[in-house]
Amino acid sequence: xxGIARWFMLAAVASAVGGMVWGIQMSASQDHLLSPAHxxxxxxxxxxxxxxxxxxxxLPEAAEGALPRWHLGCALLALVLLVxxxxxxxxxxxxxxxxxxxxxxxxxILIFASVVxxxxxxxxxxxxxxxxxxxxxxxxQGRSAVTFRSLRRRQTPAA
Ligand code: HEM
Ligand code: HEM
Numbered sequence: 646x647x648g649i650a651r652w653f654m655l656a657a658v659a660s661a662v663g664g665m666v667w668g669i670q671m672s673a674s675q676d677h678l679l680s681p682a683h684x685x686x687x688x689x690x691x692x693x694x695x696x697x698x699x700x701x702x703x704l705p706e707a708a709e710g711a712l713p714r715w716h717l718g719c720a721l722l723a724l725v726l727l728v729x730x731x732x733x734x735x736x737x738x739x740x741x742x743x744x745x746x747x748x749x750x751x752x753x754i755l756i757f758a759s760v761v762x763x764x765x766x767x768x769x770x771x772x773x774x775x776x777x778x779x780x781x782x783x784x785x786q787g788r789s790a791v792t793f794r795s796l797r798r799r800q801t802p803a804a
Contacts, residue, residue: 646698649708652717653698660690660724682731689750690724697757707764712756719753722746 646654664687671677697720701708723746730742 646702648701649713649717650698650701650705653694653701653720656717656721656724657691657694657698660686660694664691679732679735681735682728685731686724686728689720689727694720700761704764704766706766707760712760712763716753716756716760719749719756723750723753 664683667679667683667686671680671683697716701713707713725746726742726749727746730740730744730746734740734743
């Protein structure tokens, strides 16, 4: 995983760590007041960013151009605004941050929608994986290579 996909996955795991520590803190203190902020850190951060990461990883062509970079920027900005913005709104201090975060979150999903609409992959996503046979047989990639090769052998009629 590299480029935009990797940045999204880094944001996802960072959100998961933060969101889960927050969840444990809420459970331990039995104070669930800020649970919507914890929930949306996990859902917009961990879940959504991990989905974006996997999408860009599986369709590398979709990650080309400026749109995916705008998508990443808006998704991160939405998190940075919403996660502190929700507690501020709950505590009735200000709703501005939460409102701005919501608008940027909407913008980020609209950018992603255009990325999805413009991407028309010519190959099935598993085709690049067949090329793994040319790589050294180490770690997970090596095992995938063996699996794909043995699959193909099984599909080829015996001479
Ligand atoms: C270590 C892991 C986690 C712990 C200890 C934890 C803990 C909690 C607690 C104590 C609440 C408040 C429940 C209530 O007041 O009824 C809560 C709410 C919630 N959590 Fe988690 N959570 C964890 C992980 C996650 C993850 C991974 C997600 C999403 C992928 C998630 C999504 C939510 C949502 C959506 C809510 C409800 C938010 C709301 O009140 O609007 N949580 N969690
Ligand atoms: C612009 C982005 C979003 C905004 C402004 C937003 C707003 C809200 C609000 C106002 C609530 C009610 C909170 C409460 O009363 O405790 C809520 C709850 C919730 N939202 Fe979101 N949300 C957004 C994105 C998402 C996304 C992307 C997901 C899932 C992937 C999600 C899942 C949930 C869930 C599971 C609940 C809790 C429902 C419950 O406790 O009954 N939200 N959201």
